[in-house]
Amino acid sequence: MELNKPPVNSLNYELLEAMHRTLVKLENEKCPGMILTSSSRSTFSAGLDLLEMYKPTVDKARRFWSMLQNTWIKLYSTPYPTVAAINGHSPAGGCLLAMSCEHRIMVPDKMIGLNETQLGIVAPQWFQDCMRNIIGERQAEKALIAGRMFTSEEALKIGLVDELATDKEDLMQKAHDFLDEQMGLPPLARSVVKVGFRKDTLSKLINGREADIKMFLDNVFQPKVQESLENYIQMLKKK
Amino acid sequence: MELNKPPVNSLNYELLEAMHRTLVKLENEKCPGMILTSSSRSTFSAGLDLLEMYKPTVDKARRFWSMLQNTWIKLYSTPYPTVAAINGHSPAGGCLLAMSCEHRIMVPDKMIGLNETQLGIVAPQWFQDCMRNIIGERQAEKALIAGRMFTSEEALKIGLVDELATDKEDLMQKAHDFLDEQMGLPPLARSVVKVGFRKDTLSKLINGREADIKMFLDNVFQPKVQESLENYIQMLKKK
Amino acid sequence: MELNKPPVNSLNYELLEAMHRTLVKLENEKCPGMILTSSSRSTFSAGLDLLEMYKPTVDKARRFWSMLQNTWIKLYSTPYPTVAAINGHSPAGGCLLAMSCEHRIMVPDKMIGLNETQLGIVAPQWFQDCMRNIIGERQAEKALIAGRMFTSEEALKIGLVDELATDKEDLMQKAHDFLDEQMGLPPLARSVVKVGFRKDTLSKLINGREADIKMFLDNVFQPKVQESLENYIQMLKKK
Numbered sequence: 001m002e003l004n005k006p007p008v009n010s011l012n013y014e015l016l017e018a019m020h021r022t023l024v025k026l027e028n029e030k031c032p033g034m035i036l037t038s039s040s041r042s043t044f045s046a047g048l049d050l051l052e053m054y055k056p057t058v059d060k061a062r063r064f065w066s067m068l069q070n071t072w073i074k075l076y077s078t079p080y081p082t083v084a085a086i087n088g089h090s091p092a093g094g095c096l097l098a099m100s101c102e103h104r105i106m107v108p109d110k111m112i113g114l115n116e117t118q119l120g121i122v123a124p125q126w127f128q129d130c131m132r133n134i135i136g137e138r139q140a141e142k143a144l145i146a147g148r149m150f151t152s153e154e155a156l157k158i159g160l161v162d163e164l165a166t167d168k169e170d171l172m173q174k175a176h177d178f179l180d181e182q183m184g185l186p187p188l189a190r191s192v193v194k195v196g197f198r199k200d201t202l203s204k205l206i207n208g209r210e211a212d213i214k215m216f217l218d219n220v221f222q223p224k225v226q227e228s229l230e231n232y233i234q235m236l237k238k239k
Numbered sequence: 240m241e242l243n244k245p246p247v248n249s250l251n252y253e254l255l256e257a258m259h260r261t262l263v264k265l266e267n268e269k270c271p272g273m274i275l276t277s278s279s280r281s282t283f284s285a286g287l288d289l290l291e292m293y294k295p296t297v298d299k300a301r302r303f304w305s306m307l308q309n310t311w312i313k314l315y316s317t318p319y320p321t322v323a324a325i326n327g328h329s330p331a332g333g334c335l336l337a338m339s340c341e342h343r344i345m346v347p348d349k350m351i352g353l354n355e356t357q358l359g360i361v362a363p364q365w366f367q368d369c370m371r372n373i374i375g376e377r378q379a380e381k382a383l384i385a386g387r388m389f390t391s392e393e394a395l396k397i398g399l400v401d402e403l404a405t406d407k408e409d410l411m412q413k414a415h416d417f418l419d420e421q422m423g424l425p426p427l428a429r430s431v432v433k434v435g436f437r438k439d440t441l442s443k444l445i446n447g448r449e450a451d452i453k454m455f456l457d458n459v460f461q462p463k464v465q466e467s468l469e470n471y472i473q474m475l476k477k478k
Numbered sequence: 479m480e481l482n483k484p485p486v487n488s489l490n491y492e493l494l495e496a497m498h499r500t501l502v503k504l505e506n507e508k509c510p511g512m513i514l515t516s517s518s519r520s521t522f523s524a525g526l527d528l529l530e531m532y533k534p535t536v537d538k539a540r541r542f543w544s545m546l547q548n549t550w551i552k553l554y555s556t557p558y559p560t561v562a563a564i565n566g567h568s569p570a571g572g573c574l575l576a577m578s579c580e581h582r583i584m585v586p587d588k589m590i591g592l593n594e595t596q597l598g599i600v601a602p603q604w605f606q607d608c609m610r611n612i613i614g615e616r617q618a619e620k621a622l623i624a625g626r627m628f629t630s631e632e633a634l635k636i637g638l639v640d641e642l643a644t645d646k647e648d649l650m651q652k653a654h655d656f657l658d659e660q661m662g663l664p665p666l667a668r669s670v671v672k673v674g675f676r677k678d679t680l681s682k683l684i685n686g687r688e689a690d691i692k693m694f695l696d697n698v699f700q701p702k703v704q705e706s707l708e709n710y711i712q713m714l715k716k717k
Binding site: 116117118119120121122123125128136137138140141144145146147 | 580610611612613614637659660663664666667668670671672674675
């Protein structure tokens with residue numbers, strides 16, 4: 001699955017909905033394995049599209065967040081193996097997508113992390129849980145309190161990514177190698193173990209979807225958050 | 240306690256029952272510390288005896304699994320210090336025994352791990368919990384999804400074992416050194432802390448013994464599992 | 479906040495009460511960040527004052543433990559960033575204070591750890607939880623079973639401290655650098671993430687304060703514990 005929404009694969013409703021549709025299709029077609037990557041040269045995904053959060057109607061905001069939940073639940077619980085071929089920057093929601101795969105391979109000299117704190121917002125609990133499951137309690141605490149972005153090399157060192165690739169070709173080769181290895185395993189036992197490891201994190205969101213939406217709505221409609229978003233969007237436009 | 244059921248210390252009902260009896264005796268006799276090792280040159284323990292699972296009666300299968308639970312509960316919760324002197328290969332149930340001790344020392348060039356996935360079965364939750372407690376969430380997830388076997392050196396690196404020994408003599412020396420250190424500590428405080436760390440994992444099984452037996456029975460009587468076991472047993476016979 | 483109760487900052491009721499008062503004041507005054515250190519050259523804090531536990535009345539013992547809980551709850555949950563500038567030995571309760579900050583910097587050649595087991599007592603659950611949150615399940619299990627004290631260098635290696643300083647000046651510089659970095663972050667988002675990470679550990683104590691006091695009282699009035707304390711106090715006097 002190659003994300004292709006120029007320039008930086010911002011996750012708006014349409015992109016999330018297309019991802020969700022693809023994930024349902026892959027599962028129905030007994031997909032043997034999936035590589036998640038991006039068509040952009042600079043960016044894996046820039047995360048949630050700020051325009052979805054800037055002065056939305058309640059209905060639009062609710063519909064957006066609900067689709068984000070849908071897409072993540074599908075991606076995090078696929079029975080088939082998944083690998084993120086991270087060929088560019090991967091902040092916030094982009095990092096979530098990468099963390100939701102089973103394995104992460106990254107090109108050098110890019111940045112990845114949950115940087116929400118730096119924007120004055122709080123990463124949702126399930127974003128935080130995904131990070132904690134991968135890099136452990138203490139590293140996640142430090143990273144999330146500071147909203148820290150890691151270089152590819154730092155991310156490898158703390159285990160946020162599993163491998164570095166030298167270039168895009170090497171990246172795709174390593175992603176295929178991972179899938180080949182996983183696809184050689186008995187698929188049912190493999191998927192039962194995988195989903196077993198992820199079930200607590202999944203259940204927390206699935207049983208708390210409405211509360212999670214409410215938390216997003218409460219946050220997004222705060223004047224301070226709208227102000228931050230406005231400033232940030234202005235800054236991006238100037239770039 | 241030296242496992243001595245040639246050739247590879249397969250854990251059948253009789254061996255588990257003998258281990259359980261010994262553990263009860265050691266506790267009653269206020270044992271100051273225990274080394275778990277094997278009389279085999281190649282193998283610490285090859286894990287559960289597949290013959291116990293191949294076309295058993297329901298009663299026999301239930302009795303077997305229940306004794307495995309008994310033995311593990313005793314071993315995992317001993318008040319006295321325990322150390323696994325891993326002098327050979329240690330797959331699946333063999334790895335569980337080693338993981339249930341407080342400290343693991345291993346000779347070089349052997350293999351250890353929970354390789355159930357590779358056989359098309361799912362390691363029981365408590366096997367998985369033991370591994371997670373030792374090597375952490377992420378390493379356990381990767382190891383268990385792939386049913387990965389680690390060399391002694393890899394096991395040391397991820398913390399699945401604590402020390403390597405150069406040979407059997409060095410192995411036993413290091414095991415005694417560990418026990419000497421532990422036996423110098425106030426025994427009551429030591430055991431309260433130990434059991435405190437293990438109580439969640441223990442309680443999960445103790446409160447769910449019947450469900451755990453049922454899961455084993457459901458699994459073992461699946462035609463696919465019986466077929467796998469038959470193939471595996473044939474392969475072992477040819478060796 | 480500089481602990482200044484010569485010779486070794488033993489945590490008696492008065493010191494804990496003064497710390498608690500200071501923490502309440504700092505929070506009310508919207509303190510931007512706090513360095514916890516000691517005026518002693520040798521010791522950060524020697525931990526709980528054994529004299530508070532040696533033949534106390536029930537009322538005195540209860541009042542003491544309750545103030546320890548109060549102080550820890552305040553320190554562990556500050557909205558502002560906290561850093562421990564560990565300029566000396568830091569056993570038991572001293573280690574708890576250091577672990578309750580967000581970041582730990584330590585001078586070389588000192589010792590830190592929860593050594594309760596070595597004294598024949600059991601570190602309270604929340605002391606243990608703090609350590610587990612920082613160094614992970616397996617390292618905490620090993621450290622707490624043995625009541626192990628770590629040198630500054632060992633503590634850095636397992637992550638019990640985050641940085642080493644060359645001397646007191648370097649220590650304070652590094653502590654200020656940490657605070658500067660944290661104080662540049664949006665304070666509300668920062669504190670929500672921090673308290674989110676700590677809420678399970680906090681809730682466990684807050685919801686179990688009376689049980690925790692009872693456990694302390696049960697322990698402290700055991701003849702064996704009183705005997706140990708007497709021996710230990712005699713030994714300290716000889717020094």
